[in-house]
Amino acid sequence: MTELVHGASAVPPAAAAPAAAAPKLKLGALTALVVSALIAAGIFSLPQNMAASAGAGAIMIGWGITFVGMLMLAFVFQTLANRKPEVEGGVYGYARAGFGPYMGFNSAWGYWISAWIGNVSYYVVIFSALGSFSSMGFFGDGNTLPAILCSSALLWGYHALICRGIQGAALINIITTVAKLIPLALFLVLVVVAFRIETFTLDFWGRPELGSLVDQVKSTMLVTTWVFIGIEGASIFSSRAEKMADVGKATMIGFALSILLFVAVSMLSLGVLSQPELAALKNPSTAGVLKAAVGDWGAALMNAGLVISVGGALLAWTLLAAEVPYLAGKDGTMPAFLGKTNAKGAPVNALLLTNGLVQLFLIITLFNGSAYLDLLLLATSMILIPYLLCALYAVKIAVRGEGYDGDLRAAGKDKLIALLGSVYGCWLLYAAGPKYLLLSMVLYAPGILFYIKARREQGGVLFTRNELVLAGVAVILGLIAAFQLATGALTI
Numbered sequence: 001m002t003e004l005v006h007g008a009s010a011v012p013p014a015a016a017a018p019a020a021a022a023p024k025l026k027l028g029a030l031t032a033l034v035v036s037a038l039i040a041a042g043i044f045s046l047p048q049n050m051a052a053s054a055g056a057g058a059i060m061i062g063w064g065i066t067f068v069g070m071l072m073l074a075f076v077f078q079t080l081a082n083r084k085p086e087v088e089g090g091v092y093g094y095a096r097a098g099f100g101p102y103m104g105f106n107s108a109w110g111y112w113i114s115a116w117i118g119n120v121s122y123y124v125v126i127f128s129a130l131g132s133f134s135s136m137g138f139f140g141d142g143n144t145l146p147a148i149l150c151s152s153a154l155l156w157g158y159h160a161l162i163c164r165g166i167q168g169a170a171l172i173n174i175i176t177t178v179a180k181l182i183p184l185a186l187f188l189v190l191v192v193v194a195f196r197i198e199t200f201t202l203d204f205w206g207r208p209e210l211g212s213l214v215d216q217v218k219s220t221m222l223v224t225t226w227v228f229i230g231i232e233g234a235s236i237f238s239s240r241a242e243k244m245a246d247v248g249k250a251t252m253i254g255f256a257l258s259i260l261l262f263v264a265v266s267m268l269s270l271g272v273l274s275q276p277e278l279a280a281l282k283n284p285s286t287a288g289v290l291k292a293a294v295g296d297w298g299a300a301l302m303n304a305g306l307v308i309s310v311g312g313a314l315l316a317w318t319l320l321a322a323e324v325p326y327l328a329g330k331d332g333t334m335p336a337f338l339g340k341t342n343a344k345g346a347p348v349n350a351l352l353l354t355n356g357l358v359q360l361f362l363i364i365t366l367f368n369g370s371a372y373l374d375l376l377l378l379a380t381s382m383i384l385i386p387y388l389l390c391a392l393y394a395v396k397i398a399v400r401g402e403g404y405d406g407d408l409r410a411a412g413k414d415k416l417i418a419l420l421g422s423v424y425g426c427w428l429l430y431a432a433g434p435k436y437l438l439l440s441m442v443l444y445a446p447g448i449l450f451y452i453k454a455r456r457e458q459g460g461v462l463f464t465r466n467e468l469v470l471a472g473v474a475v476i477l478g479l480i481a482a483f484q485l486a487t488g489a490l491t492i
Contacts (some may be wrong), residue, residue: 024242027249034231034254036316039180042227043262044306045125047269048285049223051278054216055206056270061213062220063263069424070228073387074255076394076421077231078248079414083403085244089327091386096333098393101460102451102467106474107386108328109447110440114229114382115321116354119314120361121379123151126310129284129303143365151362158318159355165344180312183305187286188264194293195271202274221431226380227262231255318355326350332458334450381436382443388425394418438481438490445478 025033042049050059080087080094087093091111096104127147131139139147206216231251241247269278269289281288284306290298326347329338338350397403398415429437448471455462463471484490 025240026242027246030241030246030250031253033316033319034250035257036180036312038228038231038254038258039184039261039309039313042223043184043265044129044284044286044302044309046223046227046262046266046285047273047278047289048281048283050220050266051270051275053210053219053279055203055210055275056200056267057205058210058213058216059220059266059270062217062224063266065217065424065427066221066224066228067259067263069421069427070224070231070255070259072417072421072424073391074231074251075414075417076391077251079394079417080390080397081244081247081251083397083414089324089331089333091383091390092324092328092333094393095386095389098396099389100464100467101333101455102463102470103389105328105333105451105454106444106447107389108324108333109450110382110444111386112321112324112328112354113443114379114386115317115324116358117361117379117382118226118229119317119321119358120365122310122314122317123147123155123358123362124365125283126307126314127151128282129287129306129310132282132287132299132303145366148362148366152359154314155355155358155362158315159351161315162318162322162351163342163344163346163348165346175312180305180309183301183308184261184265187290187302187305188261188268190290190293190298191268191272195268197271199274200271207275218431218433221428222377222380222436224262225384225428226377228258229380229383231258318351321354322347322351324350325354329454332454335453336457377436378439381432381440384425384428384432384437384440388422388429391418391421391425395422435490438477438484441474441477442481442485443478445475448475 050062054062077090084094084097087097089096089108092104092108095107124142124147126142127139127150128142130136131142131144131147138144139150142151205213210216231254265286269286272289272293273281277292278285278289284302286306287299287302290302325334325338326341326349327339328334329336329340329350331339338347338353340347340349342348395415395418398411398418401408401411404411404414452462481490
C-alpha cells in the first residue's frame with residue numbers, strides 16, 4: 001500500500017526494500033500455498049469430526065451451506081484482489097481499508113492467532129498419527145513428552161528453512177502438496193469399492209440423541225469452516241505475487257479442488273461405517289475408515305499420508321502465520337519491529353514471535369492434554385470476524401463502485417456475491433454459539449496493548465469514539481470469559 005488509511009504514514013522505503021527484492025511467487029506456487037493450507041490435517045479427520053454430532057442428511061446439508069458460503073467468500077477474495085490490487089495483507093488489509101485501523105488490527109490479530117493455534121493442533125495430530133504405529137507408540141495422542149520434544153524440533157527446523165528465504169520454502173511446499181494428494185486419491189478409490197448404500201442410509205437424518213436437524217447442521221459448521229481456513233492464503237501473499245491476477249486464480253483453483261476432496265472423503269466414509277462407528281473413531285479417522293475397508297495396511301497408509309500432508313501444510317501455515325504480523329508491522333497496524341526482514345526477505349521477528357507462541361502452547365498441551373478437536377474449534381472461532389469483515393468490505397466497494405470504472409453490471413453482481421458472503425459470515429457466528437465467541441474474546445482482548453503500541457509509534461489517534469466502545473466490549477467479554485475459565489464455568 002503506498003498510502004495508508006486514515007492518514008497513517010507510508011511504508012518507509014527501508015522497511016519494504018528486502019521484501020521487494022525477493023523473488024516473486026508464480027501462479028503454481030500461490031495455488032500450492034492455498035491447496036496445502038486447505039488440504040491438511042482437517043481432511044484426514046473429517047469422517048469423525050463431521051459424524052461426531054450429525055447424521056448423513058445433516059452433513060449433506062452442512063456441506064451444501066458451506067459450498068455456497070465458501071464459494072461466495074472465494075469470489076469475495078477474488079473480487080477484492082481484482083478491484084483493490086493496491087491493498088496488501090489479504091484478510092487484515094481489506095478490513096483496515098474498509099473499517100479503519102482498529103478493525104484492521106483486530107482482523108490481523110484474530111487471523112494471526114487462528115493461524116498459530118491451528119499450527120499447534122497440526123503438531124498434535126501429526127505425532128498422534130505417528131503414535132498409531134506400534135514402534136512409535138510413545139507418541140501417544142500427540143501430547144506426550146516425546147511428541148512435544150519432536151514437535152519442537154520440527155517447529156524450529158521449519159523456522160530455519162523459512163529464514164533462508166520464502167521462495168525456497170514455497171518450492172518445497174509445491175513438492176509436498178503433490179505428494180499429499182496421492183494417499184487421498186488411493187483412499188477415495190478404496191472407499192468407493194467398500195461403499196455400501198445400506199450403511200449410508202442407516203439413520204440418515206440422525207439418531208434422536210443428536211438433536212434436531214438444525215442442531216446437527218450447526219454442529220458441522222465450525223468443522224467445515226476449519227478445513228476451509230486458508231482459502232485466503234493467496235491474498236495474504238499478494239505483495240509477493242508476480243501478477244495480482246494470479247491471486248484470484250489461485251484462490252478459485254484451490255477452492256474447486258478442495259471442496260471436491262472434502263465432500264468425497266466425509267460422505268463416502270458414511271457408506272463404510274455407520275454414524276456412531278465413525279463418531280467413535282480416533283483421529284485421524286480416515287485411518288479407521290480404511291482399516292474397516294481393507295484392513296490394517298489401509299490404516300498405516302492413511303497415517304503415513306497424514307504425516308506427509310500435515311508436514312507440507314505446516315510449512316504453508318508457518319509462512320501464512322508469520323506473514324500477517326509482518327505485513328501489519330510493516331504498515332503500522334502492529335508494532336514496527338514485526339515488519340523487519342532479513343537479507344533473504346524472510347520476516348524474522350514476526351516468525352520468531354509466532355513460533356515462540358506455538359512452542360509455548362505445545363508445552364501447555366503437555367500439561368492440560370488439549371486435543372486436536374479442541375484446538376481447531378478455538379482456532380476457527382478466531383477467524384470468523386475477519387472473514388465477515390472482508391465480505392462486508394466487498395459489499396462496501398461494490399456499492400460505491402470503487403475499482404469498477406463505471407461498470408454497474410459487474411458492481412451489481414459482486415454486490416450480490418458479497419451480500420451472500422456476509423450472510424454466511426453471520427450464520428457462522430450464530431452456528432459457533434456464545435461459548436467459542438466468548439473464548440475468542442480472551443485472546444482478542446490482550447491485542448489492544450499491541451494496537452496501542454503501534455498507534456503511538458505512528459503518532460495517530462489511539463481510538464475513535466466507536467473504536468473505544470468496541471475495545472471496551474472486547475475487554476469486558478474477555479474478563480468474563482477468563483473468570484469463567486478460572487472457575488470452571490467455561491471450558492475449551
